Amino acid sequence: MQAGKSSVQFDKPPIVTAAASIVGEKEGKGPIGNCFDQIEPDPMFGKKSWEEAESELQRRTAEVCLSKAGLTPEDIRYLFAGDLLGQIVATSFGVGSLEIPMFGLYGACSTMGESMVLGSMTVGAGYADRIMAMASSHFASAERQFRFPLAYGNQRPLSSTWTVTGCGSVIIEKADGYSMENGNMPLAKITGITCGKVVDMQFRDSMNMGAAMAMAAVDTILQNFRDFAVVPGCYDKIITGDLGLTGRKILCDFTEQAGYDLKGIHMDCGLRIFDCENQDTHSGGSGCGCSAATLCGYILPRLQSREWKKVLFVPTGALLSPVSFNEGRSVPGIAHAVVLESI
Amino acid sequence: MQAGKSSVQFDKPPIVTAAASIVGEKEGKGPIGNCFDQIEPDPMFGKKSWEEAESELQRRTAEVCLSKAGLTPEDIRYLFAGDLLGQIVATSFGVGSLEIPMFGLYGACSTMGESMVLGSMTVGAGYADRIMAMASSHFASAERQFRFPLAYGNQRPLSSTWTVTGCGSVIIEKADGYSMENGNMPLAKITGITCGKVVDMQFRDSMNMGAAMAMAAVDTILQNFRDFAVVPGCYDKIITGDLGLTGRKILCDFTEQAGYDLKGIHMDCGLRIFDCENQDTHSGGSGCGCSAATLCGYILPRLQSREWKKVLFVPTGALLSPVSFNEGRSVPGIAHAVVLESI
Numbered sequence: 042m043q044a045g046k047s048s049v050q051f052d053k054p055p056i057v058t059a060a061a062s063i064v065g066e067k068e069g070k071g072p073i074g075n076c077f078d079q080i081e082p083d084p085m086f087g088k089k090s091w092e093e094a095e096s097e098l099q100r101r102t103a104e105v106c107l108s109k110a111g112l113t114p115e116d117i118r119y120l121f122a123g124d125l126l127g128q129i130v131a132t133s134f135g136v137g138s139l140e141i142p143m144f145g146l147y148g149a150c151s152t153m154g155e156s157m158v159l160g161s162m163t164v165g166a167g168y169a170d171r172i173m174a175m176a177s178s179h180f181a182s183a184e185r186q187f188r189f190p191l192a193y194g195n196q197r198p199l200s201s202t203w204t205v206t207g208c209g210s211v212i213i214e215k216a217d218g219y220s221m222e223n224g225n226m227p228l229a230k231i232t233g234i235t236c237g238k239v240v241d242m243q244f245r246d247s248m249n250m251g252a253a254m255a256m257a258a259v260d261t262i263l264q265n266f267r268d269f270a271v272v273p274g275c276y277d278k279i280i281t282g283d284l285g286l287t288g289r290k291i292l293c294d295f296t297e298q299a300g301y302d303l304k305g306i307h308m309d310c311g312l313r314i315f316d317c318e319n320q321d322t323h324s325g326g327s328g329c330g331c332s333a334a335t336l337c338g339y340i341l342p343r344l345q346s347r348e349w350k351k352v353l354f355v356p357t358g359a360l361l362s363p364v365s366f367n368e369g370r371s372v373p374g375i376a377h378a379v380v381l382e383s384i
Numbered sequence: 385m386q387a388g389k390s391s392v393q394f395d396k397p398p399i400v401t402a403a404a405s406i407v408g409e410k411e412g413k414g415p416i417g418n419c420f421d422q423i424e425p426d427p428m429f430g431k432k433s434w435e436e437a438e439s440e441l442q443r444r445t446a447e448v449c450l451s452k453a454g455l456t457p458e459d460i461r462y463l464f465a466g467d468l469l470g471q472i473v474a475t476s477f478g479v480g481s482l483e484i485p486m487f488g489l490y491g492a493c494s495t496m497g498e499s500m501v502l503g504s505m506t507v508g509a510g511y512a513d514r515i516m517a518m519a520s521s522h523f524a525s526a527e528r529q530f531r532f533p534l535a536y537g538n539q540r541p542l543s544s545t546w547t548v549t550g551c552g553s554v555i556i557e558k559a560d561g562y563s564m565e566n567g568n569m570p571l572a573k574i575t576g577i578t579c580g581k582v583v584d585m586q587f588r589d590s591m592n593m594g595a596a597m598a599m600a601a602v603d604t605i606l607q608n609f610r611d612f613a614v615v616p617g618c619y620d621k622i623i624t625g626d627l628g629l630t631g632r633k634i635l636c637d638f639t640e641q642a643g644y645d646l647k648g649i650h651m652d653c654g655l656r657i658f659d660c661e662n663q664d665t666h667s668g669g670s671g672c673g674c675s676a677a678t679l680c681g682y683i684l685p686r687l688q689s690r691e692w693k694k695v696l697f698v699p700t701g702a703l704l705s706p707v708s709f710n711e712g713r714s715v716p717g718i719a720h721a722v723v724l725e726s727i
Contacts, residue, residue, distance in 0.1 A: 043512065043513075047461070047485040090711050093711075126470075127471060127529075128705035130705045130708045130713075133703035133716055134708065134713065134716070137582030138584070140581050140582075142580060143581055144502060145489065145490045145491050146487070149471065155487060159502060162506065162511055168385075168392045168509070169386065170386075186707070238484060239476055239480030239481075241477075360488075362471035364470065364528075365473045368435065370477065
């Protein structure tokens, strides 16, 4: 049912029954490297181009997810998926081969949030018994798309983030009739969602995307508080996607101005996946794959074990393109929120 | 409720209560030029770049749609929107300023179908009383993104299509409680949807996108027939997005092989919006805006007047990017279908 201005509260919360994550070598060497299902040492994933590599990363992650759930592609009614590349080609060429009816999404690095929001709405409404939601990014395909040729070896400002090579995929299904036999304990339930809006603060620095996205995160988080009449203390963690060091500071400052102290419960996937100081990733990790892989490898297991009871998962996206940047335009942000609770 | 493998049949069909379309000068001179709300003679839409022009086209179309419905942006709970450009920047910079919570979509030229499918599902489930769905394209921003600099004046093969400068926007809302006072007759109701899957026939010719998309249209249309247990005769029209002359032939040939004769009831928006022979558009019109504007200007009014009782609207998308094309990859297709019925 509708909650407040932008949110939905599920009468029958859909459940997350499986999750898979695959990351690259750098992510595997990070502080949560042992949480992921696979660490792929070959950045090309055995393919001939960075874009094909990202497609292969998506395809393999979907297959690991299906395999962990003991399912085949035919068991999934709809797929909600996207990536960072123009015309989301990593997705079209990656999971297209699974032949699952698909909704292609673009929410920049917020895409894992968007896919889970729409996916859980679809299951919650009874339009599907089971869907898959996923998102990916690849350091090299993103650098080629948005920044400089890798061989150029450009310097990066400290405010810049490092695009995660990673993919996360979840299966969301209706709770009614789900069998917990054989120890098939669901990872979490999705009790609500908040859809974000485009927030354009006229930031123009594509090397400081954390700042560009922070106000979108502020907007969505405060909207979530209002729509569900909750306070930060209702959540064990409020987890943004890839604000990094610069964005986290802005988020905490502005939510404090609104009367909320998030410092103690805020976590940012971009700051969790890398050891910024020792891995030369400057402000932190970014990319759709950052929040997606961290969700699947790190967050959902903590909900399953009931270490955390309730978290607000808020992937954040910077809505720029190479063309918009070259034309001197601003970098608007967007953030979508998913309320995840332990079973 | 779920219908067959990929479809949804609405217990309470959402209704389309307003629609708006704005097109460029060439579209305005075409055979259905008098159907659109506005024809803009300035291809720059008063802006400084083609991308900004497309954003302005989207923003203005949304405003005309709201104005026709007597609504403000605050009355719309969610916006489902997309365009052809990398990272859908026409949308982010266009309708972002409306401050409506937004789901960014990428389905190439099938985006109007995708936005209406997800939008009607959202209203049908009661997650929103009223949403807006829209999609746009612009000839010059698409040429810059996918093909050649305009000033180069390249020759185009006869199989190529002409990207429509146009945008269509609809308001979809729940039927319960809708007031038909003051002659507010809804345009149509949405009784079902069929979500398409990626179909890759290994076509590699980006100058013949009709062929690349035709098999996706075949797949979705046949799936619709199976899921709803209907035959072509159940529809007054089956309307594809932008298959053009080459794609239409493939569609009719392959559906005939499957035992269905679509020739009499098939219409293609790309063939309707332009007079291919006299407007030098070769195989026909294309782009998200082609099916979106034709829907809003031409199709919905015919459902409102009950000239047509039931149509299957099937926008078709070619999932290529400049990068995927330059890397020699194929052009997969996708098509999403919306069942529209007169009230």
